[in-house]
Amino acid sequence: MTESSANKPANGQVCHRVKNGVKPGRNGFIKNHHHYHHQQPMYCYPEDKVQHTACNGSSSLGLYSRPFIESFEETPMLVAVLTYMGYGILTIFGYLRDFLRDWKIERCHIAREREEQRDFVPLYQDFENFYTRNLYMRIRDSWNRPICSVPGAKVDLVERVSPDYNWTFDYTGKVVEGVINMGSYNYLGFAENTGYCADASAEVTMKYGVGVASTRQEMGNLDRHEEMEELVAKFLGVESAMAFGMGFATNSMNIPALTGKGCLILSDELNHASLVLGARLSGSTIRVFKHNNMQSLEKMLRDAIVHGQPRTHRPWKKILILVEGIYSMEGSIVRLPEVIALKKRYRAYLYLDEAHSIGALGPGGRGVVDYFGLDPRDVDVMMGTFTKSFGAAGGYIGGRKELMEYLRSHSHSAVYAASMSPPVVEQIIASMKCIMGEDGTTLGRDRVQQLAENTLYFRRRLTEMGFIIYGNNDSPVVPMMLYMPAKIGAFGREMLKRNIGVVVVGFPATPIIESRARFCISAAHTKDMLDTALSVISEVGDLLQVKYSRQKRLPSLD
Amino acid sequence: MRMDFKYLKEYLGWLYYQYLLITGIYVLEPWEKSIFNSVLFSSMAMVIYASYAFVPVHVRLALKFFSGICGEQPERTMALIN
Ligand SMILES: Cc1ncc(COP(=O)(O)O)c(C=O)c1O
Numbered sequence: 001m002t003e004s005s006a007n008k009p010a011n012g013q014v015c016h017r018v019k020n021g022v023k024p025g026r027n028g029f030i031k032n033h034h035h036y037h038h039q040q041p042m043y044c045y046p047e048d049k050v051q052h053t054a055c056n057g058s059s060s061l062g063l064y065s066r067p068f069i070e071s072f073e074e075t076p077m078l079v080a081v082l083t084y085m086g087y088g089i090l091t092i093f094g095y096l097r098d099f100l101r102d103w104k105i106e107r108c109h110i111a112r113e114r115e116e117q118r119d120f121v122p123l124y125q126d127f128e129n130f131y132t133r134n135l136y137m138r139i140r141d142s143w144n145r146p147i148c149s150v151p152g153a154k155v156d157l158v159e160r161v162s163p164d165y166n167w168t169f170d171y172t173g174k175v176v177e178g179v180i181n182m183g184s185y186n187y188l189g190f191a192e193n194t195g196y197c198a199d200a201s202a203e204v205t206m207k208y209g210v211g212v213a214s215t216r217q218e219m220g221n222l223d224r225h226e227e228m229e230e231l232v233a234k235f236l237g238v239e240s241a242m243a244f245g246m247g248f249a250t251n252s253m254n255i256p257a258l259t260g261k262g263c264l265i266l267s268d269e270l271n272h273a274s275l276v277l278g279a280r281l282s283g284s285t286i287r288v289f290k291h292n293n294m295q296s297l298e299k300m301l302r303d304a305i306v307h308g309q310p311r312t313h314r315p316w317k318k319i320l321i322l323v324e325g326i327y328s329m330e331g332s333i334v335r336l337p338e339v340i341a342l343k344k345r346y347r348a349y350l351y352l353d354e355a356h357s358i359g360a361l362g363p364g365g366r367g368v369v370d371y372f373g374l375d376p377r378d379v380d381v382m383m384g385t386f387t388k389s390f391g392a393a394g395g396y397i398g399g400r401k402e403l404m405e406y407l408r409s410h411s412h413s414a415v416y417a418a419s420m421s422p423p424v425v426e427q428i429i430a431s432m433k434c435i436m437g438e439d440g441t442t443l444g445r446d447r448v449q450q451l452a453e454n455t456l457y458f459r460r461r462l463t464e465m466g467f468i469i470y471g472n473n474d475s476p477v478v479p480m481m482l483y484m485p486a487k488i489g490a491f492g493r494e495m496l497k498r499n500i501g502v503v504v505v506g507f508p509a510t511p512i513i514e515s516r517a518r519f520c521i522s523a524a525h526t527k528d529m530l531d532t533a534l535s536v537i538s539e540v541g542d543l544l545q546v547k548y549s550r551q552k553r554l555p556s557l558d
Numbered sequence: 559m560r561m562d563f564k565y566l567k568e569y570l571g572w573l574y575y576q577y578l579l580i581t582g583i584y585v586l587e588p589w590e591k592s593i594f595n596s597v598l599f600s601s602m603a604m605v606i607y608a609s610y611a612f613v614p615v616h617v618r619l620a621l622k623f624f625s626g627i628c629g630e631q632p633e634r635t636m637a638l639i640n
Contacts, residue, residue, distance in 0.1 A: 090585070
């Protein structure tokens with residue numbers, strides 16, 4: 001199994017010509033949509049073409065106004081085998097260490113079953129605990145690094161050393177300065193402590209204080225909040241919007257308000273934990289479709305409509321499709337035009353989580369809807385967070401007026417949560433106005449453009465170097481495959497040695513063999529920084545031998 | 559000569575590093591590394607020794623056996639004819 005079975009293409013339409021270990025694409029498409037028929041030959045590519053254009057970009061007939069190029073190169077067989085072998089060896093040593101701890105030969109530094117609770121249900125025996133104890137702990141220094149400056153394009157880290165192989169850390173008192181930050185979701189570079197937004201927030205702090213410790217429905221409703229909600233609605237192009245103090249809670253508390261028993265939720269398999277939690281809390285039936293696979297989604301929709309609820313066969317009360325704009329681990333962009341076509345055809349509702357795409361995509365920075373040039377009113381619930389592109393915190397929901405009024409009185413996080421802190425609200429207002437150009441400058445637009453350019457440049461260079469890069473060409477989230485467990489730790493450490501801060505990701509967040517490093521491109525990165533980062537990545541890539549790609553690409557000129 | 563030696567040393571260092579990464583023992587503590595290395599190398603040494611010590615004997619026996627099957631047949635038939 002060289003890829004998680006869930007990602008296997010399940011479609012008859014994609015031409016399965018596998019050459020150079022590359023499959024044409026693992027996504028499916030809507031069946032029998034008349035636009036697709038005359039474009040069928042697009043799916044069969046000459047063998048050295050790797051990427052896979054979902055729909056003809058030049059054709060105005062298609063659902064897509066621009067080429068949709070997304071690639072997921074297959075894991076090389078040998079690498080997969082070696083990765084499993086590596087995990088096998090580490091697991092054996094994990095058992096050895098657990099054995100030593102059990103027999104009290106070695107001190108145990110982590111929580112474990114207590115003597116008094118011997119006959120209770122065991123708490124620390126499942127695989128994830130084993131993994132944390134025996135694998136994650138060994139390379140823990142690549143995560144949760146404490147910082148001591150603004151997490152902008154460059155960041156200062158607090159230096160730490162571990163005397164006992166990452167069980168504890170000591171601070172040396174030194175600071176690692178000027179580390180190029182490739183890990184923050186700072187897409188538009190609004191994480192700043194100087195400049196227009198920071199000044200505005202400071203001013204509001206002086207005037208309003210930092211919070212009112214009450215809910216919006218009691219004393220916590222300030223004029224700033226209302227102004228922000230109006231601005232968000234205008235920015236998104238929807239009738240009305242509302243904001244919450246926490247992005248995670250926006251998902252996990254509003255989905256239960258929207259659906260309940262007797263409703264069906266169709267959720268993408270790679271949806272964020274907050275969406276999953278919300279769907280589970282709602283008590284609706286949840287069915288999971290393959291990642292970004294429109295065939296799988298259509299099949300589920302059809303089944304849902306044909307068969308209705310299990311046993312009773314009554315029709316579902318509501319069908320809600322949950323998708324994200326940009327998937328933060330795969331770097332893929334949702335096939336929104338196709339989702340909307342399906343949703344319209346089968347009369348389902350669509351909930352779009354734009355946490356990563358708002359600000360980062362589209363010519364005006366208005367997210368995937370803007371990117372594909374669609375009508376925001378086609379999406380029933382537009383959700384997003386202020387945590388990423390806006391350099392603030394919190395989440396929003398946008399949609400029709402009646403929907404917002406309903407949510408205002410029914411959503412747990414609208415009723416019970418403390419209202420947002422005014423400086424944070426001001427940061428959102430200031431940065432959003434900047435993106436919209438309402439501050440009278442083109443700074444915001446320049447940032448959006450800069451981000452798009454940086455993304456294309458960075459992705460192109462990495463692919464040319466021979467790394468396996470996942471995702472859409474326009475997505476500022478760039479996952480680079482590492483696969484082997486030791487390389488996760490080694491990559492993080494070697495990059496930090498060379499003054500680049502990166503995020504490495506392994507199991508629970510990804511399938512066990514698909515460990516990766518994830519770069520997040522920012523508009524604040526200058527070309528120099530990107531070039532430095534790229535040359536270091538190339539150097540470390542050679543050292544660790546992670547240039548796995550077997551596609552031959554000619555480097556383009558420039 | 560000296561340069562060659564330096565290169566060789568560097569190359570061996572690189573090779574060992576790759577070995578550490580691929581087997582995953584890069585993340586282990588030194589004592590675990592040495593356990594893994596000694597188990598691996600001793601078992602490899604045993605395999606090599608075993609193949610050196612026993613394979614020639616077995617090959618010779620096998621050859622004899624097969625030549626016994628294939629070689630004797632004509633003789634017997636000959637005898638019968640005679
Ligand atoms: C898709 C998605 N939804 C929601 C959230 C939660 O947002 P917040 O961090 O603002 O709570 C995240 C954040 O990581 C996310 O990636």
